Amino acid sequence: MGGRESWTTEEFGSSHAGAVGVLLADGTVPAPVFFGSNSGGGGQSVSQWHVYNGGFAYGPRAAALRAVCSCGWSGPEHKLDWDVIGDQELIEAAGETADTCTEDWDAHIIEVERSAIPVPETVTSLLTELAEQIEKLSKTSSLAAVRAARQLEVTAAQVGYWPAHDARQDSTAEQAAAALGLNEDEARELMARLGRWSPCL
Incomplete structure (x- = not known):
C-alpha cells in the first residue's frame, strides 16, 4: 500500500x-x-x-x-x-x-x-482527575509533574502485572483483542509488556 x-x-x-x-x-x-x-x-x-x-x-x-x-x-x-x-x-x-x-x-x-470491555466510572474519573492534577502541577513545577508522571508509570506497571497474567490464562487471543479494542498482535504485545513476558511466547 x-x-x-x-x-x-x-x-x-x-x-x-x-x-x-x-x-x-x-x-x-x-x-x-x-x-x-x-x-x-x-x-x-x-x-x-x-x-x-x-x-x-x-x-x-x-x-x-x-x-x-x-x-x-x-x-x-x-x-x-x-x-x-x-x-x-x-x-x-x-x-x-x-x-x-x-x-x-x-x-x-x-x-x-x-x-470494548467497560471500565468502571469510578476508575475513569480517578484517572481523569489525576491527569488534571498533574497538568495543573506542571504549571508550577515541571520537574514535579515529570516525577508524578513517572510514579504513575511505575504504578501502572505494578498494578497491570497480575491482571495481564490472569487475562492470559482466562482469555483467548481473540477475546482479549475484542475486549481491549485492539487487533490480536497489539493486544498480545500490551499484555506481554504489562505481564513482563516475551510477546513471542
Whole structure:
C-alpha cells in the first residue's frame, strides 16, 4: 500500500488507523500511484486520496471517497461530482468531503470504545482527575509533574502485572483483542509488556 495520511488514537493505536479511501466508478479500490523521481531513478507510491484526479501522469479519477480503518471497517461512500469539480485541484474541491470521512471514522472509534470491555466510572474519573492534577502541577513545577508522571508509570506497571497474567490464562487471543479494542498482535504485545513476558511466547 502506498503512503497516505492516517489518524490514530492514543488508546487504540495502529489497530484502528483511519484514512480517506478512494473508490473508482466500478466500485474498486485503485492501486497506489507511482511518482517517479526527477533524477530518473526511484520514486514513491502514494495512495493519498487527492492524487486520484484522472490527470496526466496521475492515477485514475476517484468516483467517491469513504473513511477506511486498518481493522477492515469502511464508512459510507461520498460521491464526487466532477461536473462541479471541473478543473479545480481535488484537494481543494473535495476537502469538505474528506472532512466528512474523518467524521465517519470518529463515529467508528466511538463504536470501538463502546464495544470494548467497560471500565468502571469510578476508575475513569480517578484517572481523569489525576491527569488534571498533574497538568495543573506542571504549571508550577515541571520537574514535579515529570516525577508524578513517572510514579504513575511505575504504578501502572505494578498494578497491570497480575491482571495481564490472569487475562492470559482466562482469555483467548481473540477475546482479549475484542475486549481491549485492539487487533490480536497489539493486544498480545500490551499484555506481554504489562505481564513482563516475551510477546513471542
